[in-house]
Amino acid sequence: MTTPAHPLENILRTERFPHIWCPTCGIGTAVTAFVAGLEKSGIPKRDVCIVSGIGCSGRIAGYIRLDSFHTTHGRAIPFATGLKLGNPKLRVVVFSGDGDLFAIGGNHFIHAARRNIDLTVICVNNFNYAMTGGQLGPTTPLGAKATTVPYGNYDQPFNLPHLADACGAVYVARWTTLHVRRLARSLGEALQKRGFSFVEVICPCSTLYARRNRLGTGLDLMRFYHRNSVIRHGADTRQVDIEFQKPIVVGRFVDRERTTYLDAYNQHMQTVWGDRFNPYGEIGAESPVEDQDKAAEAG
Amino acid sequence: MERADPAGVLTGAHFIDGDIACAEGALAAGCRFFAGYPITPSTEVAERIAARFPKVGGLFIQMEDELASMAAILGAAWAGSKSMTVTSGPGFSLMMENIGLGLMTETPCVVVDVQRGGPSTGLPTLPGQGDMMQARWGSHGDYEIIALCPNSPQECFDLTIEAFNLSEQYRLPVLLMMDECVGHMTERVVIGEAERIRISPRRYYDGPPGSYHPFRPQSDLVPEMARAGEGHNFHVTGLTHDERGYPDVTWQTQEKCVRRLVDKIRRNADRIIQCESDDLEEAEVVVVSYGITSRVALPAVSQAREAGCRVGQLRLITVWPFPDRLIRELASRVKAFVVPEINYGQISLEVERCAAGAARTLLVPHGGGWVHDPEQILRAIEEAAA
Amino acid sequence: MALATDPKGSTGARGGKRFWRRPFDAETIHVPRGEIHLLEERCKGCAFCVEYCPTSVLEMSGEFNLKGYHPPLARQPDKCVHCQLCETICPEFAIFVTLKNGDCSEQGGA
């Protein structure tokens, strides 16, 4: 009997294996959960694009066999914004790390959430800049060590779900790589959600974060999640800060409706011009709105 | 070549400034996605686009900054749109990183820099030509770029279309290097019938899904594009990559990848470069200029001729790639080049490089905030001829 | 899902006693059987699969793969209920489960 192929063989670029992630790193698990969520969502894979920034998680785009874009550090969200608005039929997923999305890319995150661009942003949070050797990141818990805070971190980190919530994200969830099935379900929900959805995935980084903080291996971190995760759906996101080696509140925190950027644009223009306006992204480029350019010309 | 979509073409004679002409050029070229951030003196382009796009099925988005604007137009290009952003010096600096991504991923789009005086915030409302070397070398790493310099509102229209066409033909971000003077100067701009405006269509791959290689070159070294969402499952990265777009960080792949980025422009340079010249055959002195300075130089050239100098004039419409060969050839038979520019020596260095000692190069610098007094240029011509 | 609770508790992944009482419908439930497949050379020996297999099918092997890691070994393959947790949690895409020959059940649960 021949061994059957791995079920993800077709959606992973296995010709690029072995992948770059360290032993007991959880990014691969997050990828599997994402694919499971994608399958559950029923969205045709052809419509799905993955955009990543830079870092360990930035490499995710390169391993998933969808149209995928590995962009510059911090700019995955604006690139994805252009991709989505360039062709609104696409389902655009930003899959990147905490440093990429929230330090160098933080401004883009808050604005995309504010505008409610129809994107799914998945943040793999491993609490440090791993690819570059374990420096302080915007999510490094107070007291944790990193190469650039060798005596422990004193620099207040972000509470990511609270940030996403405050900026207007319509769907906010947090899981760890241990909660694979719930994570997959959440990712499926996020993909189906119209608007800016955000899922934080707490992920073990054994080589750098765990080692530098003497937390053992990635398996030890998984055991830590096992013992210390508290599922609290609908939790007030102000209460879900992560403290160093303290319990982690996980769950689906926000699920609400809000008009997306493009819907707001189309609705507004229809209010202004009525039927003469062809909604963007729904019909071709022709639009019969009367020319008012002579007046504009003098402007 | 295709014909322009009449929906975007404002056929007729207009009295408009360079910024508005640039916006109309983009519309005529088929640009239907614009991401930008307001910055003087380029804002009027964005404003015009914002007013016009909803009527032609385009989408304008004001982003949070220029980093985002540049990233967004790259994304939109891969979604199938013709896309553009517009900025000035400080924003141009912020765009550099993702201009590099556009070059590495060979993404067609247009970036307009309406130059003002710098460095830093400098002179927001006054002209400069100090970004010319930044246009060439501003993003890190090695590459070739295309940059065009209009000297009138009419050319702001024409060259914006040309910039889009070149971006499609050579699959890269093309820079339109305007300046505040040209951007804010109002003149007659004639926009022809749509069917007379030639548009280079995107060169799409039409093979079966799964077989597309985003970086496999055609005979002119330019690879074909694909749109996201058509089942090709392609990968695009800013890392050094092979023809499939897969990262491969080795010197061998770097050599192949970057050499082609450079060669696709260098080997096609003769087809890309446009210059305007006058009386080069008999010239002893050649005035080399670009953008607004090329207009300001003309009265000086006329006066010098009246005074008996044999002066030729060479206007660079395409500044990058630089017309190396032409300058080298001229250097072998003229006494000197006079290069007026609104900076302290950028393109003059290129002229000097190509002249390689065979002819003198006289820079006529200007710090920015105004254009040259033609008198300054005249004096330099006289000095060069002496 | 039981994984977020105390592993020493009654529903933990380890420990003998799985339920505090026998479910009423236990007779009617068909427990599927799975067959575990390992792409040994992908494995980096993280042991996630061994740790979280709810029926303790797996253990770490003493053997090395080509990269020098200890892959898992299906010590008690007959206990596999095709829950696919190992497949889902494996960060290396190295282990997966198919339904055992002749078993046509839908995917099991965990």
Next chain:
Amino acid sequence: MLTQIRFSGFGGQGIIRSGHISGKAAALFDGNHATMTQSFGPEARGSACSSQLLVSDAPVLFPYLTRADILVAMSQEACVKYGPQLRDGGFLLYDKDLVKDPHHEDSRLQAFSVSATRIAEELGNRIVANVVMLGFFTAVTGVISAEAMKKALPGSVPERALKMNLEAFEQGHQFGLQQLEEAKPGADPTGPVRGVEAPEE
């Protein structure tokens, strides 16, 4: 032949628009070349404001005004600021009520004035004062034809205010023709533009 014109006043008076309408008339309807530039300051309203228009039968090369042949001043401040740039024999056109002291006894200038703002108010909206001035400017200087100016108005002023603007233009124009008659008996307003008769330097 190049004529250099400066329209000036304070922000909000339609100074830029005056330059725009005149340039449009010259470039699109008179078959001349016209280049308009404007000074930009950080203020939106109330500051000194000016637009420069170069009109020529040959392409305009140097884009900026170097020395004014014609200064249109809609405020005292503008008149004081830009008056010295007028060449000898140049035209100074000003709003009689807003420019109290035009220094036009200076015999080197040809000065003409009109109550542009007052006429505009009588027409119902002071916003058209600049168009009254444009009619006046057209009549007195003859650089741009009245027909071209009237063709340039549609599209450059709001559609609903076109009638009032045409009326404003007409009144300014008529008043200009009268002034010209009074100032220079026997002068032919359709003759060569005196503003550009002086040899170019």
